[in-house]
Amino acid sequence: MNDCIFCKIIKGEIPKKFDFESEKLVTFPDINPSADIHLLIVPKEHISGIDEIGDRGQLLVEIYKVVKRQVKDNNLRDNSYRVVVNGGKAQHVPHLHFHFLG
Numbered sequence: 800m801n802d803c804i805f806c807k808i809i810k811g812e813i814p815k816k817f818d819f820e821s822e823k824l825v826t827f828p829d830i831n832p833s834a835d836i837h838l839l840i841v842p843k844e845h846i847s848g849i850d851e852i853g854d855r856g857q858l859l860v861e862i863y864k865v866v867k868r869q870v871k872d873n874n875l876r877d878n879s880y881r882v883v884v885n886g887g888k889a890q891h892v893p894h895l896h897f898h899f900l901g
């Protein structure tokens with residue numbers, strides 16, 4: 800998608816430092832954080848929303864591995880974090896992404 804802000808970030812058209820990058824995902828700080836730690840976990844492939852995941856179940860496994868890593872890296876052992884995914888009108892950017900808040 801040409802005007803997707805997350806696709807532009809992933810392609811490097813908009814500079815952004817990634818906290819984590821793999822073949823399928825990137826994580827970076829939210830521009831308007833809602834918590835002390837507020838990272839976005841974004842698939843590199845443009846997927847419009849949760850309803851378009853289809854047979855990409857392995858992507859969800861990788862997302863939750865990244866969550867587990869963030870919990871450890873940010874010393875959130877007491878489970879003081881949450882993961883949020885929005886859809887439909889609540890999703891401000893039409894590119895599947897997960898909010899990691901701690």
